Amino acid sequence: MAKILVTGGCGYIGSHTIVDLIENGFEVVSVDNNSRSSIGSIGGIEKITGVKVKNYTLDLKDYDATRSIFLENTDITGIIHFAAYKAVGESVEKPLFYYENNMFSLINLLKCVEEFKVPYFVFSSSCTVYGNPDSIPVNEKTPTKKAESPYGATKQMGEVVIEDFFKNANGASILLRYFNPVGAHPTTFIGELPIGRPMNLVPAITQTAIGKLPKMMVYGSDYPTRDGSCLRDYIHVCDIAHAHTLALQYLIDQKNVSKCDVFNLGSGNGITVLEAIKTFEAVSGVKLNYEIGPRRSGDVVAIYADNKLAVEGLGWELKYTLEDMMRTAWEWELVVSNKS
Template sequence: MNKILVTGGCGYIGVHTIVDLVQNGYEVISVDNNSRSNIAILEGAEKIVGKKIKNYVVDLCNLKDTEMVFEENKDITGIIHFAAYKAVGESVEKPLMYYENNIGSLVNILKCAEKYAISNFVFSSSCTVYGNPDAIPVTEETPQKPAESPYGATKQMGEVIVCDAVKSNTIQAILLRYFNPVGSHPSTLIGEIPLGRPANLVPAITQTAIGKLPTMHVWGNDYDTRDGSCLRDYIHVCDIAHAHTLALNLLFGKQNKVNPEIFNLGTGDGFTVLEVIHAFEKTSGVKLNYTVGPRRGGDVVAIYANNNKAKTELNWQPKYSLDQMMDSAWKWELALQKA
C-alpha cells in the first residue's frame, strides 16, 4: 500500500482528497498547521472511511519541522501539495504574506521530496495561472497572461518551481489546474468551512441564505459577459478530489508522457455569478438577499476549461451538474447549522 502525504489535509479540497485516496486503496497522512482550517474536519473524514487519519500540526515554512514528518514516515511514496493561502482579495491586500507562505512551503516540501527520494508529486495549481486569457475555453497550452492577483502569481511561480525541480532530480510531477471548487461530500460529513467572512462565492451564498450573513455582494455587473457578472467554471469538490487519485495512479503506473504533466480540472462550462445565484435559489427554494457593487481587485473577467486532456489521459469525468453542486453545498450548510 502506497503511503501518501497530503499537505493541507484539513483544508477543503485536501480533506475530500484524503477520503477519495483511502477509498481507492491508499494510506494517507496529513500535514496542516490549521492556520486556515479546522482539524475537526478530519473526524468527518474518519467516519466516512472508517479509520483514523493522522495529522501533523506543522508549518511547512519551517524546514526542520517539515523534515521531522518525513523522518517519522520514511515509507512515504507520494506527495500531494495543497497547503497554501488561497483568497484572491486577501492576496491583493497582503501580497508578501502570500509569497512567503505559498512559495516557501512549496520549496521546503520539494527539498524533502528530493532528500527522501520521493518521486511522485502532485501540485495543486489553479486556473488563475492563465490570467485574463484572450480566448476561452482555455487549454493546457493557452499562453499565460500576467496574474491578476498575488495569489495567482504564487501559482504561476509554483508551477515554474516544480518544472525546474523535476529537471534536476528524479521527481515525477503532475500539475492540476483546477477551476472553482464547490459543493460538499454527499454524506454531509465534510465540506467547506471558511474562516471569517467567506472569500469564495458559494459559501457566501449559503451563509447568506441561512442567515449567518445579512447580505452578499456581487462584485461588478459591467463585465463583458452574458449578464455583466464574472464568469467561471464551477466544479464539484469530489470530482476534483478524485482527479488527484487518478493523477497518482498515473504516476505510480509510470504512464505520464512528459514531466511534469499538466491537466485542467473543470466541467468545460462557464456560469456567471448571477447564474450561480439563480441556480442556488432554484435548488434550495430560498430567495437570496444580495447586492451588486463595484468590481473587486484581482478578479478575472471570464474563464472556463477545455478538459479534454484530463478526460482522455486521466480517464477523469466530472459527474456533478451545477444544480447538484448547489444542492450539496446547501445540505452541508444545513448540516453545519445542526451540529
Template structure:
C-alpha cells in the first residue's frame, strides 16, 4: 500500500481517520500546524494502533515548507485533506481569514500533489456547499445554491479548484460532503478536543453537563421544523473515518472510478437540536441546562443526507445513531475532564 498524507491529521476527524487508515494497513504521515488541535491526539493514535506517526507542524499556506514535506516523502500516493478553519459563525465575523487560510492552503496542496505525481486525493467537503436545500433529503444532484456563510463558500470554491486543477493530470479525486460529525473513538483515547472554544452542539452539550459552561443555547425555536429548532444530520466520527478509507480504496481498486466524484456522508435522518438534547439526557441520565436564543447568522434551517450513492459505490453504511454519538461523546468528555 502507498503512503498517505493526511492534512489536519492531529485534528478531530483527521486523527480518527488516521487510526482507521493504519488499521487498514496504510502508512500515514500528517501535516497539522496545531492551530486548533493538540499534540495529545498523536499519543491517542499510538496507544490505539501501536504505531507512532510523524506530524509536520507546517502551515499549508507556506508553500516552501509544504514542498519540503513532499520532498522528504516522494512515495506519497494519496492525500486526504482536512486542514481548514471550520466555524460557521467565526467565518461570518472574519471572512478574509477563512478565504486566506482555506483557499490558499488548498491551492498550495494541489500544487504539491501535481508536482509529486500523487494519484489520489480525498477532500473534506461539507453539506454547506448546497446552501439552502429545497428538497430533503439532500442528494449529490441537489442544486448548489449560494452558500449561507463564508465557510461554506470556501468549500464551494475549493471543490471548483480541485475539479479544474486536476482535470488534465493523472490525479483522481473524491469530494466527501459530510454533515455534522460528532462522538468519539470507542477506546476513549480520541475525541473532539479543540484549542478554541467549542462551537459544535455536542461538545457544547457535554461541557454544559460537566459544569464547564453555564448553559447550552438553542439558536432559534421558531423555524418550520418538528419542534421549531434547526435540523441536522449527526454522523459518528468513526463512521466518517471509515468513509474516508473506503473512498481511498475505491480510487485505488476501481478502474471505473471517475476523475472526480462527490458523495454525501450522513446518517440519512434529520435530528433537531432539541431532539439531540433529549437523546443526551436519555443515554446519560443527566438533565441539561439550556435556553432558547435568537437564530445564528449563517445557519441553514434544515439539512440531512441521502447516502445511497456512497453505499452503492463505496460500500459504506453508517452504523451508529444519535444515541451512540451522545454516549461516546459523554464518556470522552468525562475522561478528558
C-alpha cells in the first residue's frame, strides 16, 4: 500500500478524499491544524472505513514541525495538498493573512518533497485562477486572468510555484482546478462544517433552513445571467474526492504528459444561485428565507467547467446530481443540528 499524506485532512474535501483513498487501497496520514476544521472528522472517517487515520495537529507554516512528519514517515510516496484558507470575502478583508498561510505552507511542503524525494504531488487548486473568463465553459487552456480575490491569487501563485519546482525535481504533479464542491457523504458521518458564519452558498442555505441563521443573502441580482444571480458549477464532494484518488493513480501509473498536468473538476453545468436555492427547496420541502442584496467584492460573474479532459484522461465519472448534492447537504445539516 502506498502511503499518502493528506494536508487539511480534517477539512471538508480532505476528509472525503481520505475515505476515497482508503476505499481504493491507500494508506493515509493526515495533517491539519484544525483552525478551520474539526478533529471529529477523523472519527467520521473511521466510522465509514473502519480505519483510524493518524492526524498530526500542527501548522504547516512551521517548517520544522512540517519536516517532523516526514522524519516519522519516510515512506510517504504522495501528497495531496488541501490545507489552505479558502473564503473569498475574508481574503479580500485580510489579504496578508491569506498570502502568508497559503503560500508558506505550500513552500514548506515542497522543501520536504525535495529533501525526502516524494515523487507525487496533487494540488488543490480552483476555478478562481480563471478570474472572470471571456467565455464559458472554461477548459484547461482557457487563459488565466487577474484573480478577483487574494484567495484566487494564492491559487494562481501556488500553481506557478509548483510548476517551476517540478521542472527540475524528480517526480511529477497535478493541479486540480475544481469548481464548487457541495453535499456530504451519504452516510452523514462527514460533511461540510464551517467554523462561524458560512462563507459558501450551500452551508448558508442549510443553516438558514434549519434556523441557525435568520435569513441568507443572495449577493447581486443584476449580473448578466439567466436570473441576475451569479452562475457557478456545483459538484458533489464525493465526486471531487474520487478525482483526487484517480489523479494520484494517474501519476503512479506514469500516465502524465508533463511534469505538471492540469485538470478541471466540475460538472460541466452552470447553475445560478437562485436555481440552487429552488432545487434545495424542492428536495427538502423547506421554503428558504432569503434576501437579494448588493454584489459582493471578489465574486466572479459566471463560470462553469469543460470537464472533458478529466473524464477522458483520468477516467472520471460523475455519480451525483444537483438534487443529490442538496439532499445530502440537508441530511448532514439535520444530523449536525440534532447533535448540537
